[in-house]
Amino acid sequence: MESLIISQMAVSGALMGLVYALIAYGFQLTFSTSKSINFGQGELVMLSAFFSLTLLDWGVPYWLMVPGGLLFGVFLGLAVERAGVRLALEQKSEGWILLTIIIGLLGFSAAENIWGRDDRPFPTPISADALQFFGVNVTPLEISVAIGVFALMGLIELFKRKTLLGKAFEAVSADRDAAELMGISATRTVMLSYGLSGLVAAMAGILVSPITTVGPTMASALILKAFSVAVVAGLDSGFGVVVIGIFLGALESLTSFYLGSGWREAPGLILLILALAVRPNGVFGKATIRKV
Amino acid sequence: MLEVTDLTVAYGPIEAVRSVSFTVQAGTVATLIGPNGAGKSSTLNALSGVAPQRCGRILLEGQDISRWSVHRRVAAGLVQVPEGRLVLAGMSVRENLELGAYRRPRTEVAADLERMEVRFPILRERRNAAAGTLSGGEQQMLAIARGLMARPKLLLLDEPSLGLAPLLVRTVFEIVTELRNSGLTILLVEQNARQALNVSSFGYVIENGKIVIEGPADKLRSDPAIIRTYLGQGV
Amino acid sequence: MKKTLIGLLFLGMLATSVSAADTIKIAITGPFTGGSAPMGASMRDGAKLAIAEINAAGGISVADKKMQFEVIERDDEAKNDRGALIAQELASMNDLSGVIGSVNTGVVLAGDKHFQEKGVTKIITPAAGSASMTQWSKAGVPDLSIFRFAAHDGIQSEMVVEEAIKRNLTKVAIMYDSTNYGVSGRDDMLEQIKKQGNKLEVVASEKFNIGDKDMTAQLLKAKSAGAQAVLIWGIGPELAAFANGMAKMEMKTPLIGGWPLSMSNFIDNAGKNGNGTLMPQTFIEEPITPKAKSFIESYHKTYSVPRIASPVSAAQGYDAVYIFAAAVKQAQSRDTRKIKEALEDLRDPVEGVITTWKKPFSKWDPANEQTHEAFRREQVVMGMVQDGRVVFGNDSDRQRLIKNAIK
Known part of the structure; x- marks a missing residue:
């Protein structure tokens, strides 16, 4: 019984952890190209979820809503880049930190005014009835989260490795000056990275909403965890965020079982502190030494 | 091909290059020589748009490009092979070459790739190896080949022989000669003044951010002051 | 002027x-x-x-x-x-x-x-x-x-405990949110269990926070301790997270708690998983x-x-x-x-x-x-969620109200 409980808690937690990983991956995308991240990423998750819910309310079928919601995320990501990041980066200032936070707050108020402060259910055709695997209960909904996370991250990684545009993306991440000298526009690549991170945020919103419901504060807890995951894993390892995300999710879940749910947030914060103290580049991060 | 007037490059309050003017004729090799820190690389970087240009005018084929972005200059045919090669260490040799042709129509790239691999057999051999695993000389070949993949009108070469063994230095200058003979316009920055003047038709000596001597390469080669300062030790 | x-x-x-x-x-x-x-x-x-x-x-x-x-x-x-x-x-x-x-x-x-x-x-x-x-x-x-x-909560907790005893249950889990409302609700329920003769054994007593979405930990504790009912004091969205979590864990035990279980943000967010949930009500939207x-x-x-x-x-x-x-x-x-x-x-x-x-x-x-x-106790009835609305949980309440109206 005890081992069954542990596996049930670990599996439930790990599936949630994949959502942290996906959002953390969004941080990585923009950090790799521009050394900046969107501190309002959580609001992107939430706004995309609300928008997708509105599409469903308008009668758009679920499978058409998904691309619609994702496109909206891309649009939001681009808007954040244009309004909050580009100028600051051009002036080589850290202004993007404050600007992205402010844009996030604006998005939050907008959501409260447009959609209200209620948590609302997000209908989905995917069943929430439990299936049993070796005594562990998992719902198809949770499995869909795992599939969605892996599919999107896999596609983006494939894009980065197999297409010219994706390779240009990697080139800017690796060496901005060298990439520029090859005729690659770093500005456009940064735009692309923000678009992609908006896409990732929207996906996270669509995947997690049927489980957690949609509300203005739906992502505030998620984003903190995602941030921990990104920092602990390092800001340049897609593989790392998945491993750390799963690990943190499972750990949280077990902590809340053994120590009480009040301690749920503790492992993420402790990991964050440990990572910053011991391995500032992250467990999977590379020290940035440039070979000359 | 290239006409630079009163170019000043400044990093904040520090002026690295002060009001230099020079030209590069089409189909020739010009060289900038001078001691370490004289402003040679800053000049090249300002031409490609990587370094901040404070004032002056850069005309490429009569067009003022001084306000253009880096990648737009590349698209216009001004391509720099940077100091230190700056190959993308994590990507394969092949991918480095492909990215060199980022602004070229895809249909022409395959043929160019083939040409580069014929010209630099080592790149064919190590096609799928990560560029970071290549030796210094091989990386320099890759960097030059990558620059050529962009089909430049004007190639800026920044210290191509830096840190290479003597045998490889000779190879690099052979390549430069070959490129010159094929009609490519080149602006070469080198500490190795003797070799640089040998392949060039015109030379500029830059000291403390200013051009102090200029003239046809054969004249500079016999200038006693230059012999004393730059050609004395030889290579 | x-x-x-x-x-x-x-x-x-x-x-x-x-x-x-x-x-x-x-x-x-x-x-x-x-x-x-x-x-x-x-x-x-x-x-x-x-x-x-x-x-x-x-x-x-x-x-x-x-x-x-x-x-x-x-x-x-x-x-x-x-x-x-x-x-x-x-x-x-x-x-x-x-x-x-x-x-x-x-x-x-x-x-x-x-x-x-x-x-x-x-x-x-x-x-x-x-x-x-x-x-x-x-x-x-x-x-x-x-x-x-x-x-008031005194009446409500009395009824919640009463309901569990009436169903011949002996082991219950108490869940409460960490606000004043939740904590005093738990105290009220514990007091009522004592008052009504200690017929219920509290096998798990678990807290949750406003905004928590995943209640697996609390529910697993209740389940593994053999709880036959979950008595709960909280507000809409978190209550829904419990109902959904219970469906996932295949817990068929009744969910009984304070009147926020009749809030639309519980009923809508829990969907069909909310069916059968019981809570005290002063009025049922039924034209009896x-x-x-x-x-x-x-x-x-x-x-x-x-x-x-x-x-x-x-x-x-x-x-x-x-x-x-x-x-x-x-x-x-x-x-x-x-x-x-x-x-x-x-x-x-x-x-x-x-x-x-x-x-x-x-x-x-x-x-x-x-x-x-x-x-007073007699003005309150037990309501039950049924397909998106609250109906009478006990037909005896319904009959009593109809009889009172005729009288």
């Missing part, structure tokens, strides 16, 4: 007092936007329905004059600071006859002292937290202008009596809705207005103090939609806050 200005001001005051001469000013406060809006807005709409009925019938005769109700609405947004400001504003009006409202116990605690200070009569509905009334008994105030018209039928129909018609977002709040708002009107009539005055005295000693029964109210309140006794509490 100054004189004319004062003159004008005086004239203006005279004019307003003339135009207001024939109205009874009553304020309705509550959260009309935000997370508690389903309750606040339903309460307001129920109250306004009663007011419209009274006004349409010509108003109330006070000192040989027919007087109409005039409504002042204030949205406290469920925020304590807003609530305090609104209370200050209303308490400073000298021609206000009374206040009806408040959904959130925190808002009540922040604002009601202003009403009590100025002696303004207020009927709290539907806020149920015990502290709203015990704050006055603890302070020992000799005279109180605050009344409550809601099934002629009075209930006409109330439900006119509510649906007036506000063009197919169902009432919070039937309990709507019915309580409606009945509170009728009780207040009866007090005005008995006092033959718009004076808020006289209305208060009449409320403490209502002579005639008031026919409401929940029941026929006979002496709902009595003279305030600081040793017994029940004197200003209208609801």
Whole structure:
């Protein structure tokens, strides 16, 4: 019984952890190209979820809503880049930190005014009835989260490795000056990275909403965890965020079982502190030494 | 091909290059020589748009490009092979070459790739190896080949022989000669003044951010002051 | 110049007092936007329905004059600071006859002292937290202008425990949110278990936080300890997370708890997983009596809705207005103090939609806050979620109400 409980808690937690990983991956995308991240990423998750819910309310079928919601995320990501990041980066200032936070707050108020402060259910055709695997209960909904996370991250990684545009993306991440000298526009690549991170945020919103419901504060807890995951894993390892995300999710879940749910947030914060103290580049991060 | 007037490059309050003017004729090799820190690389970087240009005018084929972005200059045919090669260490040799042709129509790239691999057999051999695993000389070949993949009108070469063994230095200058003979316009920055003047038709000596001597390469080669300062030790 | 200005001001005051001469000013406060809006807005709409009925019938005769109700609405947004400001504003009006409202116990605690200070009569509905009334008994105030018209948590926890015992269960898990509301709910339930003969063994007692979405840990503890029912004290969204988590864990044990289990943000977010959930209710949206039928129909018609977002709040708002009107009539005055005295000693029964109210309140006794509490155990029934609405949980309750109505 005890081992069954542990596996049930670990599996439930790990599936949630994949959502942290996906959002953390969004941080990585923009950090790799521009050394900046969107501190309002959580609001992107939430706004995309609300928008997708509105599409469903308008009668758009679920499978058409998904691309619609994702496109909206891309649009939001681009808007954040244009309004909050580009100028600051051009002036080589850290202004993007404050600007992205402010844009996030604006998005939050907008959501409260447009959609209200209620948590609302997000209908989905995917069943929430439990299936049993070796005594562990998992719902198809949770499995869909795992599939969605892996599919999107896999596609983006494939894009980065197999297409010219994706390779240009990697080139800017690796060496901005060298990439520029090859005729690659770093500005456009940064735009692309923000678009992609908006896409990732929207996906996270669509995947997690049927489980957690949609509300203005739906992502505030998620984003903190995602941030921990990104920092602990390092800001340049897609593989790392998945491993750390799963690990943190499972750990949280077990902590809340053994120590009480009040301690749920503790492992993420402790990991964050440990990572910053011991391995500032992250467990999977590379020290940035440039070979000359 | 290239006409630079009163170019000043400044990093904040520090002026690295002060009001230099020079030209590069089409189909020739010009060289900038001078001691370490004289402003040679800053000049090249300002031409490609990587370094901040404070004032002056850069005309490429009569067009003022001084306000253009880096990648737009590349698209216009001004391509720099940077100091230190700056190959993308994590990507394969092949991918480095492909990215060199980022602004070229895809249909022409395959043929160019083939040409580069014929010209630099080592790149064919190590096609799928990560560029970071290549030796210094091989990386320099890759960097030059990558620059050529962009089909430049004007190639800026920044210290191509830096840190290479003597045998490889000779190879690099052979390549430069070959490129010159094929009609490519080149602006070469080198500490190795003797070799640089040998392949060039015109030379500029830059000291403390200013051009102090200029003239046809054969004249500079016999200038006693230059012999004393730059050609004395030889290579 | 100054004189004319004062003159004008005086004239203006005279004019307003003339135009207001024939109205009874009553304020309705509550959260009309935000997370508690389903309750606040339903309460307001129920109250306004009663007011419209009274006004349409010509108003109330006070000192040989027919007087109409005039409504002042204030949205406290469920925020304590807003609530305090609104209370200050209303308490400073000298021609206000009374206040009806408040959904959130925190808002009540922040604002009601202003009403009590100025002696303004207020009927709290539907806020149920015990502290709203015990704050006055603890302070020992000799005279109180605050009344409550809601099934307070004491009654609710009594019923929750009773229900579990009635179902012959012996092992229960208690879940509560970490707010004041949740913690005092847990204490009430534990006390009731003792009071009702220690027939229930609490095998797990687990806390959760506002905003928690994943309750697997708490539920697994309950499940592995062999709990036969989950008794819960919390608010809509987290309650829904429990119902959904129980479905995932294939826990078929009943979920029983406080009345927020009837909130639309529980019912909607839990969907079919909410079916069978039990909670105390003062009103069920079922036309079982002629009075209930006409109330439900006119509510649906007036506000063009197919169902009432919070039937309990709507019915309580409606009945509170009728009780207040009866007090005005008995006092033959718009004076808020006289209305208060009449409320403490209502002579005639008031026919409401929940029941026929006979002496709902009595003279305030600081040793017994029940004197200003209208609801007793018999006015409350067990409700059950069934396919998106709340129905009677026990048919015996239903039959009893029908019989009472005929009597």
